[in-house]
Amino acid sequence: MSQTFDVVVIGAGPAGYVAAIRAAQNGLKTACVDNWKNSDGKHAFGGTCLNAGCIPSKALLESSEMFHKAQHEFAAHGIQVGNATLDVTAMQARKSGIVHGLTGGIAALFKSSNVTGIRGTAKLLRDGTVEVSDFDAPDKTDALIAKHVILAAGSEPVELQALPFDRRDIVDSRGALEFSTVPKRLGVIGGGVIGLELGSVWQRLGSRVTILEAMDNFLFMTDQQIAQTAVREFRKQGLDIRLGAKVTGADKGKSGISVHYGDRDGKHDLEVDKLIVAVGRRPATRNLLQEGTGVKLDPHGFIQVDAECRSGMKNVWAVGDCVRGPMLAHKGSEEGVMVADLIAGKVAEMNYAVIPSIIYTWPEIAWVGRTEEELKKQGIKYKTGTFPFAANGRARAMEAPVGLVKMLADARSDEILGVHIVGPMASEMIAEAVTAMEFRASAEDLQRTIHAHPTLSEAMHEAALAVDKHAIHAINK
């Protein structure tokens, strides 16, 4: 039997569930179909972000930082705890509790905002109907008729042909969040966001971690002054980061996994107990569309959309990781809001130039806008202001005087073009820069904004002052 809706959303990750809630808030009869399956076989809303990405990784990050502090930092505060020990089962249970609470929260939000949450696998058919096969009985299908369809199918980890996942010793990011013991020797392929975040979690918990990264430049997409400061810190902490290291394959033996890779010095083998493969994600668009719909995919499987997320098929939209742009939860959510508002006939747009990026290592890395390398390439004249956390009172009191804030402003107009941070709580601090850039603030606007003392945000203020060589608590170079 078919059901009719104004809007059917396929996928309940941060792009899809947010689109569904906003559509319902706009008075549209909305359904959201999702087929996420957890390792216990049970369904949960929230997609990768809540179930196996952002949230569980941040839970483990927090736990591992606590453990690291107990071992290495408490003494500096005069606190003696003796030998801190680790209960990985309890740590994982805390993580699961947080995930469970938040995914259950989405089901509750659906209920309170009148979104019909449907568990099942959806496919868009040629005639615009959404066919849903039931989560528990896949042979049972239902048809949903909708005026508008929003595709928010997300992404999945890229698997290396020479190194298939075995879900036990060779794992993707999801498997790496579920180790029940701390691996003695941990290999990570890919020194990108996931490799660094998960590598540093297990390193803090006691693993000897080696990261093999194919590129010669560390974090090539990041401002290189920030990237160089970060890699120095990570290496000081004991992360063995090998750049220009291209992995060609691996063999599993009794004593672990032998990973084969080549760099400019020749061929090498790395012996590890567990291996995380984090070499990127690809759009989860296989089996999403019946042959012959008007929705077009690019050669990498991304759904082709315009600036307002319209696909090539009338009244079919696509948002989040399955379309172009950075694979970030907050980018997907904002696209979801924009599309739900456009469907409701409201004015809505998305500012793709001001999307914050964050890497949740310690210290954290966060940025928004253009890097110094990009400005040089584009021939834009700019001014630079930097301020080190070593000169920030709050950072020193926190025992975290590491890293810097860097601000780039247009040499003529003074408009802020980019802000880059490596340091404590960079993820929270970047919000000020995002707001400033959204309002097209100048460096002077931030210079004249009062920042509370003593806070980390004073480093942002000082970086803005340094743009005009007026920093108070540092030498202006």
Ligand code: NAD
């Ligand atoms: P990534 O693109 O960030 O990094 C993958 C890295 O693997 C690249 O540096 C690449 O050069 C390297 N690589 C590829 N093939 C290799 C090989 N054979 N040998 C060695 N190195 C190789 O991808 P990711 O870390 O897997 O993350 C996937 C996506 O998820 C990204 O788009 C990321 O932005 C997103 N994500 C974001 C966050 C966050 O916002 N904090 C967290 C997790 C994931």
